[in-house]
Amino acid sequence: MTRGNWLRSFREPMDASVRLVCFPHAGGAASAYFKLAQQLPPQIHVLSVQYPGREDRWAEPRAARLSSLAEAVAEELDRHPGPYALFGHSMGAVVAYETARRIEAGGGGARLGELFVSAHLPPSDLHGARTAVRLGEPELRRRLSLLGGTGHAVLSDPDLAELYLPILKADYAALNAYTWVPGDRLRTPLTVLAGAADPLVRPAQTYGWRDLTDGPFDQHVFPGGHFYLHEALPAVARLLSTRLTALSSGTGRQTGAPS
Structure with a gap:
């Protein structure tokens, strides 16, 4: 099932009362969240964002700016009223945050x-804490080897690596070009998830996300590295299920409440 050109669904919703984007x-690509979608109960409809330039959007130009991704997804969500929750991993955390900012500022249907x-680090900390990723193939391969995950596994197949590395290079170029622009804090509740052994982002470095929202804030640390989602998937699914079930019933954490 496809919603517009941006959202993919891996199963038909059955009386879904809340959507997780x-x-x-x-x-x-969108398929990265297939296993998570299978772990969540049917009342939670998982919609995965499909960035251009991969999978069924292979022929489209890849995005040069993360802001353009956020603008497009926020516009799409405004056509499909919620309630919604957003979940972003690594670079996706920045795109999800920028989408949330646009949803709150726009006052549309979402x-x-x-x-x-x-x-991921708080976007407000990136300027001083992140060194831009070098985009040459040797550097990208070393980074994937450090982080693990499916990207590292793909490199063992030369044909897959030839397809995958240009996508990764384009995404890192967009991430390197991203600059956080100060503005209003979110009103939305914000939860940070981190891997205890992440070699790229230490859990303590993620706590600064609390300064980006006036809503409730908390942090959860799971066993594993940067792609802890693979090994800690059942625990992550339990957390999301609890939070989203409460959101759908109207008993979730209140937007704009003190943190």
Whole structure:
């Protein structure tokens, strides 16, 4: 099932009362959230964002700016009233955050209930804390080897690597070009997820996300590295299921409440 050109669904919703919109990591595609969708109960409809230039959008130009991704997804969500929650992993955390900002600023049809950000520094800290990723193939291969995950596994197949590396390079170029613009804090509740052994983002570095929302904030650390989602998937699914079930019943954390 396809919603517009941006959202993919892996199963038909059965009386779904809340939607979880998931944003992939650099080099990732909508299918990265297939297993998560299977772990969540049917009343939670998982919609995965399909960035251009991969999978069924292979022929489209890849995005040069993360802001253009956020603008397009926010526009799409405004046509499908919520409640919604957003979940973004790694680069997807930044795109999800920027989408949340646009939803709140736009005042359209989308009703945002919670933002989940995973395995990424707060965007407000990037300028001083992140060194731009070099985009040559040797550097990208070394980075994938460090981080693990499916991208690293793909490199063992030369044909797949030839397809995958240009996608990854384009995503990192967009991430390197991203600059956080100060503005209003979110009103949406914000939850940070992190891997205890992430070699790229230490859990303590993610706590600064609390300064980007006036809503409730908390942090959850799971065993594993940058792609802890693979090994900790059942625990992550339990957390999301609890939060989203509460959101659908109207008993979720209140937007704009003190943190």
